[in-house]
Amino acid sequence: MQSLSLLNQLGAKIDELIEKIKKQEEELNALRQANTTLNAQNEEKDIQIAILYDELSAKDKGIQGLYDKISDLLS
Structure with missing residues (x-):
């Protein structure tokens, strides 16, 4: 009887x-x-981010080009 109780407890666990x-x-x-x-x-x-960086780089080159032209005109 006691072993049956232990088996039932073990089964429940x-x-x-x-x-x-x-x-x-399920959580995993x-x-x-x-x-x-x-x-x-x-x-x-x-x-x-890569696209924005490319756009920023292109604009920076454009601004640098304008700066160079203005510098040449003022020289």
Whole structure:
């Protein structure tokens, strides 16, 4: 009788652990999905930054060209 009680308790603990593992797996999957989404957003932001940097660089070259022309005119 006592061994049956111990087996029942052990079975209950095993079921409890299985449920915890299932919940942790669900949480892990949700975190993986969130991580994938964040990585994609980060990639998109990196591309936007690169585009803005290229635009800024082009404008800087244009301003430098104007500055050089003005300097030549004033010389």
